Amino acid sequence: MTRVAGMTVAVAGLGPMGRGIARVFDRAGARVVVCDVSPEATEAGLALIRREAEADGEKATVEAGTLRSALREATLFVEAVVENMEAKAALLAEVRAHGRDDLVVASNTSSLSVGEMGKAFGDPSRVIGLHFFNPPTKMRLVEVIKAAATADEVHENALGIVRELGKTPVTCADSPNFVVNRVCRPLYYEAQLLVMQGLEPAVVDAVARGALGHRMGPLELLDFTGLHTHLASSETAHREFGDPRYRPIPLVRGLVRNGMTGRAAGRGFYDYAVEPPRDGRGRVTRAAGPAPEGVSLNVTGPHAAALRGHPAVARHLAGDAPLVVFSCHRAPTPEDVEQVRELGRRARVVVDGSDAAWRDLLPADTGWVRLHAWREEVFAEVVEDPEAGVAVPDDTYALLDLLGAAGVRVLALPGLVADRLADCLANEAYAVVEEGTARPEDVDLALRLAMNHPEGPFAYVRRAGPVTVASRLRSLLAEIGDSRYRPTQLMRRQVSAETRRA
Structure with a gap:
């Protein structure tokens, strides 16, 4: 007999997460008894479980009970109540009073301390975190949080249970x-800061999808999950770490205070009655036009090799081409700038880079883009900023049309x-590994499964290069002056190793 089939599981809290977790255990053959704050709330939650299962073509065999009756035969208790330590601690004290001596307690918390819950329960060896992702019935990842006092046997059994549920621990x-919410925090922060600095949300989300391959842009995702939830999680991180890089962004505080908490409220970063995210992305994205005839291309610069090898680029390469891309994905040196000026004396030039130094150093009549060519289709960020005196020459869009690139x-x-989004996310992933919270391979796996990212942050750094x-990041630190951009020591050590090998 497997660990799950036939075991009795008690689930407390019948919001979307608790209902989904109950269904996951029910599917695996466990006897599941659910409860909520009142008999009425329990019955309403059970009715929703049955309707949701029916909508998915399933039949739920979940039972309703009180906390005491649910605990009577349970060997596993899963709490999915409100994300508040006082509420969880009060519940766990009651669970200890009425549960079996061999009961294992699992919390679905997304940000609170499992060790603190273990102390509230009174026997921390039997308390573990099982952080399912929304919706639990579909998402494959479960973060298994082993607190300092969690027994090894409890941890190993939890890993086995998660696998038998058809999930990946x-x-x-x-x-x-933990991992996913922690590593993605800079992704959300930087997206919000970009909006505060003048970009509209649809632009940020369109670039995250087109350039990074994210299934959902960070601002649309925050609207979906609820800005109040994100704000509470940010406050937890800031309080626990005491590091200014985790401080909540004022923009979100303002939205939450005005009741604009996201999609469920009808307003968040987007006004859903006016323009939902999909329409916004469509409005700001320029599709590639017909490829200009008789135009060839040359690519040079310190990062030219990868771009030259992309099929969309390689087919148009010619040594004496009238259109030249200078590819430089790090801070430009004086030699880089002089080379761009020299190229501009005999050809039309487009700089491919993201460093803010180009804002001051870009020669007149030179285009500025950031070409993302690591997947099958090329995607471009096209820099146009009247306040900074940066215009878009016609040659820039000719380049995009030649490459079939949306922009x-x-x-x-x-x-x-x-x-900026990807580098800051990767830096946080390095911090998580540096602190011993998780292994690099597990971080990459978690981000791919929970966020549907096409590659994890460590794979991204291997592709882009830690030096780059x-x-x-150092350029961001120098330009903005915020400590959130300081590279981690682990990344700096890898830079040293790569530099010595060069």
């Missing part, structure tokens, strides 16, 4: 926000959009 230490216009902000990523 990733172990992490008991650290605020979004962005302001001349440090790191532009995609590199660290260089861009």
Whole structure:
């Protein structure tokens, strides 16, 4: 007999997460008894479970009970109540009073301390975190949080249970926000800061999808999950770490205070009655036009090799081409700028880079883009900023049409959009590994499964190169002056290793 089939599981809290978790265990053959704050809330939650299962072509065999009756035969208790430590602690004290001596307690918390819950329960060896993702019935990842006092046997059994549920477990230490929510925090922060600095949400989300391959842009995702939920999680991270890089962004505080908490409220970063995210992305994205005839291309610069090897580029290459792309994905040196000026004396030039230094150093009549060519289709950020005196020459769109590249216009902000989002996310992933919260391979797996990212942050740094990523972070630090952009020591050590090998 497997660990799950035939076991009795009690689930407390029948919001979307609790209902989904109950169904996941029910599917696996466990006897599931659910409860909520009152008999009426329990019955309403059970009715929703049955309707949701029916909508998915399933039949739920979940039972309703009180907390005491649910605990009577349960060997596993899963709490999915409100994300508040006082509420969870009060519940766990009651569970200890009425549960079996061999009862294992699992919390679905997304940010709170599992160790603190273990103390509230009174026997921390039997308390573990099982953080399912929304919706639990479909999402494959479960973060298994092993607190300092969690027994090894409890941890190993939890891993086995998660696998038997058809899910993929990733172990992490008991650290605020764990892995996915922690690593993605800079993604959300930088997206919000870009809006505060002048970009509209649709532009940020369109670039995240087109350049980074994200299934959903960060601002649309925050609207979906609820800005109040994100704000509470940010406050937890800021309080627990005491590091200014985790401080909540004022823009979100203002939205939440005005009741604009996201899609469910009808307003968040988007006004859903006026223009939903999909329409906004369509409005700001320029599709590639017909490829101009008789135009050839040359690519040079410190990062030319990868771009030259892309099929959309390779077919148009010619040594004496009238259109030249200077590819430079780090801070430009004086030699880089002089080379661009020299190229401009005999050809039309488009700079491919994201460093804010180009805002001051870009020669007149030179285009500025950031070409993302790591997947089958090329996607471009096109820099146009009247305030900074940066215009878009016709040659820039001729280049995009030649490559069949869609593009979004962005302001001349440090790191532009995609590199800034991806580099800051990767830096946080390095911090998570540096602190011993999770392993690099588990971080990559978690981001791919929970966020549907096409590659994890460590795979991204391997592709871009730690020297390049660290260089861009240092440029952000110098340009903006915020400590959130300081490269981690682990990344700096990898830079040293790569530099010595060069």
